[in-house]
Amino acid sequence: MLTGTADVERLARSAPRLERYLAEPMVLEDVALFQLVLEMRNGAREAVLPPSLHPTVPPTLSLQVWDVADSPWGPFRMAVSRVSCRAGVRARGFTTAAVVSSAPACDGLRGALGYPARTGEIAFVHGYSGVEATVRIGDGCALRCHAIDPEPIGADDAQYTGTLNLAQAPAGLRLLQVEFDVVPDRAERLRARLEAFDAAAWGEPLLDPYFVVAASLARGRVTFAPLRFALRVDELAFTGTESIAGQG
Amino acid sequence: MKFGIFFELSTPRPFSREREWAVYHNALEQCRLADELGFDHVWAVEHHFLEEYSHCSAPEVFLTAVAAQTQRIRVGHGAVVCVPEMNHPVRVAERAAALDILSNGRLELGTARSSTWTELGGFSVNPDDTKITWDEFVRALPRMWMQEEFEWHGKAFSMPSRNVLPKPLQDPHPPLWVTVTSPGTELDAADRGLGCLGVSAAGYDEQERRTREYHRRIANCDPVGGVVNDQVHTMNFLYCHEDYRVARDVGVPMVTAFNVANSHLYWTREAYPTRAYQALGNAGAAMKPRKAAADDPSVAKGLPEGVGVGDPEHLVRTIKRWESIGVTGINFLLNAMEMVPQEQVLESMRLFAREVMPQFRGAEQSALPVTAPTVLPRFALANGGQGPC
Numbered sequence: 001m002l003t004g005t006a007d008v009e010r011l012a013r014s015a016p017r018l019e020r021y022l023a024e025p026m027v028l029e030d031v032a033l034f035q036l037v038l039e040m041r042n043g044a045r046e047a048v049l050p051p052s053l054h055p056t057v058p059p060t061l062s063l064q065v066w067d068v069a070d071s072p073w074g075p076f077r078m079a080v081s082r083v084s085c086r087a088g089v090r091a092r093g094f095t096t097a098a099v100v101s102s103a104p105a106c107d108g109l110r111g112a113l114g115y116p117a118r119t120g121e122i123a124f125v126h127g128y129s130g131v132e133a134t135v136r137i138g139d140g141c142a143l144r145c146h147a148i149d150p151e152p153i154g155a156d157d158a159q160y161t162g163t164l165n166l167a168q169a170p171a172g173l174r175l176l177q178v179e180f181d182v183v184p185d186r187a188e189r190l191r192a193r194l195e196a197f198d199a200a201a202w203g204e205p206l207l208d209p210y211f212v213v214a215a216s217l218a219r220g221r222v223t224f225a226p227l228r229f230a231l232r233v234d235e236l237a238f239t240g241t242e243s244i245a246g247q248g
Numbered sequence: 249m250k251f252g253i254f255f256e257l258s259t260p261r262p263f264s265r266e267r268e269w270a271v272y273h274n275a276l277e278q279c280r281l282a283d284e285l286g287f288d289h290v291w292a293v294e295h296h297f298l299e300e301y302s303h304c305s306a307p308e309v310f311l312t313a314v315a316a317q318t319q320r321i322r323v324g325h326g327a328v329v330c331v332p333e334m335n336h337p338v339r340v341a342e343r344a345a346a347l348d349i350l351s352n353g354r355l356e357l358g359t360a361r362s363s364t365w366t367e368l369g370g371f372s373v374n375p376d377d378t379k380i381t382w383d384e385f386v387r388a389l390p391r392m393w394m395q396e397e398f399e400w401h402g403k404a405f406s407m408p409s410r411n412v413l414p415k416p417l418q419d420p421h422p423p424l425w426v427t428v429t430s431p432g433t434e435l436d437a438a439d440r441g442l443g444c445l446g447v448s449a450a451g452y453d454e455q456e457r458r459t460r461e462y463h464r465r466i467a468n469c470d471p472v473g474g475v476v477n478d479q480v481h482t483m484n485f486l487y488c489h490e491d492y493r494v495a496r497d498v499g500v501p502m503v504t505a506f507n508v509a510n511s512h513l514y515w516t517r518e519a520y521p522t523r524a525y526q527a528l529g530n531a532g533a534a535m536k537p538r539k540a541a542a543d544d545p546s547v548a549k550g551l552p553e554g555v556g557v558g559d560p561e562h563l564v565r566t567i568k569r570w571e572s573i574g575v576t577g578i579n580f581l582l583n584a585m586e587m588v589p590q591e592q593v594l595e596s597m598r599l600f601a602r603e604v605m606p607q608f609r610g611a612e613q614s615a616l617p618v619t620a621p622t623v624l625p626r627f628a629l630a631n632g633g634q635g636p637c
Contacts, residue, residue: 001261001300001508037519039369056514057299057366084518087545089511091518158521177545189521213369216521229545237545 002057004049004085008173008233011050014097014203016110016117017168018176021244026112026224030069033182034124034131034217035158036145036192037062037084038209048204049094050166050233052175052240054086061209062093063143065133067124068105068222076105077122079135079143080115081202082163088237091161092177097203099135099142113224114167114176116203130190131217142201147190147215155184158216166233171242174230184220191215249567249608250577250618252289253282253597254326254447254483257304258509260585267586268303274590276313278582281594283318285601286614289356289481290314291326291579293447296334296367300585301509308343315351320617323351326445326579327358327427330385331378332404333371334362337385341392341412348416354618355416358425358445359386363527365519375522380404386424386440390473393421420474425481430527434462434480441471445579446482451553455482456573463574479576484556486580487588488600492559498588499557506584556580560603567608 038061045059066078078100082093099120100106109115120137130148134141160182164175192215199207232240259271279290292310295302304310311323328340348355361378362368368375381404388405392398392412399409416422425443428434431454437444444462446455459480466478485506487499516525554570556563556578570578582593605614 001512054512056512057297058369058514060514060519084514086512089508090545091511091515092545153521154523156526157523159517161518187521213365214520231545241545 002046002055003236004051004053004055005046006048006050008050011166011233012168012173014116015166015168015173016114018114018170019111020170021176021227021247022112022224023226023246025226026072028068028071028222028224030219031182031222032067032124032126032217032219033160033222034065034126034133034147034215035062035160036147036194036215037213038194039211039213040208041210044204044206044208048083048096048206049085050175052087052231052233052235052237053092053094053164056084056086060084060213061207063145063209065122065124065135066222067126071105073102073105073108075102077101077124078105078109078115078117079120079122079133080163081207083207084161085164087164087175087177087231088241090237092164093161094164094175095166096207097201099137113178113227114165114169116165116167126217131192131215137201140198140201141196142198144196145192145194147192147217149191150188150217151190153187153189153216155187157189158182158184158187158218164231169230170247171230171244173233174242175233176227177229177231178227179225181223181225182218182220183223184218186220187216187218189214189216249571249575250288250479250481251605252291252324252481252577252579253278253287254291254293254579254581255304255310256293256295256302256581256584257310258301258506258583258585259303261300263299271303271586272310274583274586274593275310276317277590278593278597279314279321280317281597283321285597286605286609287321287597287601288577288618289322289324289579290318291324291356291358291445293326294329294360297370298364298366298513301513308347312347312350315347315354320615322354322356322618323347324356324425325358326447327360327425329362329367330359330382331361331368331371331373332381333373334367337388337405338392338407338410338412340385341389342414344389344422345393345414345416348418348422349414353417355418355422356425357389357422358427359442360427363429363516363525364513365516366514368516369519375516375520376524377403379524386426386442387472390421390424394474423475423477424473425477428458430525431458434458435465438462438465439469441466441469441473441476441478443477444480446480450482452569452573455570455575459574480574481577481579482570482575484554484578484580486556486582486596486600488556488558488560488563488596488604490559490599492562495558495562498592499555502584502587503555503557505587506581509585560599563600563604564607567604571608
């Protein structure tokens with residue numbers, strides 16, 4: 001059984017501080033959520049995950065771009081890099097980095113849900129012809145991708161696995177299990193191309209997405225659930241999971 | 249009640265040539281013993297690239313060795329992946345017929361479509377198409393075996409008229425099965441007159457519901473082949489020991505190891521948005537856990553109800569329960585990741601055959617060649633064999 005081998009101290013340097021756990025659902029209205037899944041090579045399979053998690057075979061990266069029209073922090077855009085993994089036997093994605101377009105949303109997502117976010121510019125165009133997304137941090141291009149040929153798919157056909165965000169939580173350094181529910185008005189599958197990806201900008205120079213699997217775009221309401229579980233970062237999830245429901 | 253053994257040929261890390269050799273040869277030894285003890289079937293899966301979970305990518309080769317080393321036990325593809333990028337249907341028909349001849353008519357042929365992106369992506373298969381190509385395969389294969397002039401014009405493949413050779417020894421052809429993981433696939437099996445080969449261990453209630461509906465539907469099926477196979481087999485685990493606690497201490501880690509390895513596969517639904525794959529994972533997808541379900545990473549899938557781990561008395565009770573809900577066969581996984589030493593696996597099989605099997609059949613029955621489960625008369629093929637065009 002493969003397990004992660006990333007250095008926890010190094011990972012902890014970019015972990016945001018969480019003052020309290022999200023205890024109430026948080027609703028984001030009129031969201032366009034683009035997800036691009038890519039395979040990576042085996043070289044970094046274990047090295048990009050903390051020791052509590054297991055990689056998938058093959059290792060994969062899911063890049064999400066969120067365009068949110070209404071939220072507690074106003075409109076914002078967010079781009080997230082997640083390595084697909086398993087916590088125990090559960091399918092999850094470990095967040096290596098996030099970029100958020102507005103400072104209030106960036107602070108909110110760090111403080112409420114533990115996203116390792118920093119501010120940056122996100123250009124995101126989605127129309128009948130497809131999707132274009134560009135993420136810039138300072139002068140550098142962190143991500144550029146282009147997706148075309150949208151095909152309608154069923155509302156439930158796109159899968160969003162739970163996200164694990166490493167944060168300094170009230171109980172210490174923990175992986176927070178962030179779950180959200182997407183109720184799409186419409187959903188599409190697209191043919192995508194990754195045109196630029198700066199691995200270092202996404203928190204892990206070893207990330208090497210090279211083979212596009214699929215892309216999807218869903219538009220609708222997204223609700224973050226109250227946080228329920230936190231995982232110790234250096235212990236397998238079978239024994240290292242703590243219930244935090246009701247501790248907000 | 250039929251009893252089978254079922255192989256994924258799971259192989260623990262660190263990988264080595266010697267370790268894979270040992271997994272294959274331990275399995276062959278288990279097959280020889282199963283043949284002597286009166287087990288009815290040996291099933292081998294077809295999986296590709298699934299590190300640790302299954303190193304059984306050429307089951308027809310493994311099953312040929314099994315056939316050559318045994319006398320009476322039936323050999324089953326559990327199952328051939330019916331997508332043309334992995335297996336051209338003509339090659340499936342040819343290999344199956346040759347294996348049926350070499351095994352003296354002991355072949356069972358399961359059909360499947362694969363459920364991991366690891367496999368489908370590796371062969372550049374479009375996940376949207378696999379149900380369609382599977383359907384075409386199961387309609388074409390019987391015709392290849394029964395007709396001297398076979399031609400086909402479909403989506404999965406097309407070909408001008410040819411005589412696909414050799415023909416299988418079993419007349420009109422080996423029994424056909426469908427592996428059932430996703431709920432609803434048992435209805436696809438029933439509608440086509442195909443046997444229901446469960447490969448994920450469902451709980452009693454779920455299996456009873458599926459079995460009842462399967463039998464209701466197959467009574468009015470439109471058979472795709474020359475015979476109807478109306479059998480329902482489930483997959484289970486086996487570790488039998490006189491002391492229940494010992495059985496549990498050895499068997500539970502084996503079951504857990506299998507489930508953990510299974511859950512670490514990269515499922516098609518996780519990678520690729522499609523209507524064609526609605527379930528995330530398969531092992532234990534329909535199992536009824538004893539603990540309340542929660543999306544809690546600390547909860548392993550554990551030992552659900554109806555699992556064949558225990559002392560002989562417990563196993564007799566468990567199997568009688570399966571029998572009472574209409575299951576006609578149980579195929580046991582004997583080991584996972586080589587966690588159980590080979591001698592203990594063999595002893596578990598011997599104890600099962602000595603203490604459990606006689607509760608379900610006479611000793612003379614266990615010594616006879618196993619007959620095919622096809623019990624209904626052969627059908628004439630409709631549509632003259634021109635395919636679905």
